[in-house]
Amino acid sequence: MIDLPAVRGRLTHGAPLAPLVWFKAGGAAEWLFEPADVDDLADFLRGLDPSVPVMALGLGSNLIVRDGGVPGVVVRLGKAFAKVEAVDATTLRCGGGASGILVSSTARDAGIGGVEFLRSIPGTVGGFVRMNGGAYGREVKDVLTEAEVVLRSGERRILSLGDLGYTYRHSALPEGAVVVAATFRGHPAEPAAVQAEMDRIAAAREASQPLRSKTGGSTFKNPDGHKAWALVDAAGCRGLRRGDAQVSEKHTNFLLNLGTATSADIEALGEEVRNRVKAYSGVTLEWEIQRVGVRA
Numbered sequence: 001m002i003d004l005p006a007v008r009g010r011l012t013h014g015a016p017l018a019p020l021v022w023f024k025a026g027g028a029a030e031w032l033f034e035p036a037d038v039d040d041l042a043d044f045l046r047g048l049d050p051s052v053p054v055m056a057l058g059l060g061s062n063l064i065v066r067d068g069g070v071p072g073v074v075v076r077l078g079k080a081f082a083k084v085e086a087v088d089a090t091t092l093r094c095g096g097g098a099s100g101i102l103v104s105s106t107a108r109d110a111g112i113g114g115v116e117f118l119r120s121i122p123g124t125v126g127g128f129v130r131m132n133g134g135a136y137g138r139e140v141k142d143v144l145t146e147a148e149v150v151l152r153s154g155e156r157r158i159l160s161l162g163d164l165g166y167t168y169r170h171s172a173l174p175e176g177a178v179v180v181a182a183t184f185r186g187h188p189a190e191p192a193a194v195q196a197e198m199d200r201i202a203a204a205r206e207a208s209q210p211l212r213s214k215t216g217g218s219t220f221k222n223p224d225g226h227k228a229w230a231l232v233d234a235a236g237c238r239g240l241r242r243g244d245a246q247v248s249e250k251h252t253n254f255l256l257n258l259g260t261a262t263s264a265d266i267e268a269l270g271e272e273v274r275n276r277v278k279a280y281s282g283v284t285l286e287w288e289i290q291r292v293g294v295r296a
Helices: 038-047 100-109 116-120 125-131 191-208 228-234 263-281
Strands: 010-016 028-034 054-057 063-065 070-076 084-086 091-095 144-150 156-160 178-185 214-218 245-247 254-257 290-292
Touching (some): 038 178, 054 178, 063 263, 084 100, 091 100, 100 116, 100 125, 116 191, 125 178, 228 263, 254 263
Parallel strands (some): 028 070, 063 290
Antiparallel strands (some): 010 028, 084 091, 144 178
16 A cells, blocks of 8 residues: 555545546546645655656546556646636636636636637646647647646646647656646637637537547547548548447547447557558557556
C-alpha cells in the first residue's frame, strides 16, 4: 500500500474510472485524488514518494483507461479549478478543470473572440494545454500565453508558450505535471459574432461527429498531407466491429462503445484499423487518444 500524505481534499482507494471517461470502460485508479485547491495539490505531490506515478484526469474524453486500471495516483481537478474570468479586454484566466464550453461562453460574454474553437473540444483546459488541443483550424498554441503547473515534485511553476514546446497534438509538459490554470489571449469582438461562430462550430460537429455515443473523440492524428478519417474509410474500416467496439459509420476517426465493450476491445479495434490502413495506403496512423494503465 502506498504511504500517502495528509490532504484536505478527497482520496479514494480503488476508484472506478469507467464512469469518469467517455468510453465508459476500463479499470480503477489505485488512488483517486481530488484536491481542495492548488496548495493541497502541491503539498500532496511534494510529500508523495517520487517513485509513485501520477496522472491527471480531465473530462476523460481523449482517453482509454485499460481494464487492469491505473497504478499510483490519478488527480482529478474539481470545482475549485473550474473558474474562468476575463482579466482584461482580450485575456482570460482559466482553471485547469474548466471545460471548453465554459471558456468560450465566458469569452463571448466578455466580448473576446478567437477562442470559439474551444467550444468544440470535449475536455478541460488542462487537457487542451497538455495536448495542444485544436479544431476548425486553430490550436491552443495560437491563444495560450502561459500555463500554471504543479510539477511532480510539488513545485509550482509558470510556463510560457515557448516552454511548452508545442507541436501537433503534443507538448513538452513534464511527466506527472498537472496543469492548474492557463491564460488565453483573444481579440475584441462583438458577443453576437462570437456566439454566431460558436453556433457554426457546434452545428458542424453535430452534422459530422457521433456526439451522443460513448466515444473518445478523434482516435488518430492526421498524418502530414492526409485526413485520418479518409485513410480509415479507404481501408474499408467504416462500421468495423470487435465485440461491442465499432468504428463509427458517421465519422470513421471515432471509435464507439456500443454497450459493453472492454477497453481491450476498443484498443484492439484501433490497432486493427492501424494495420489495415498501413496495408492499404502505406501510412502509419498515430494514436491521438491517450491509452493509460495496465492490461487486465
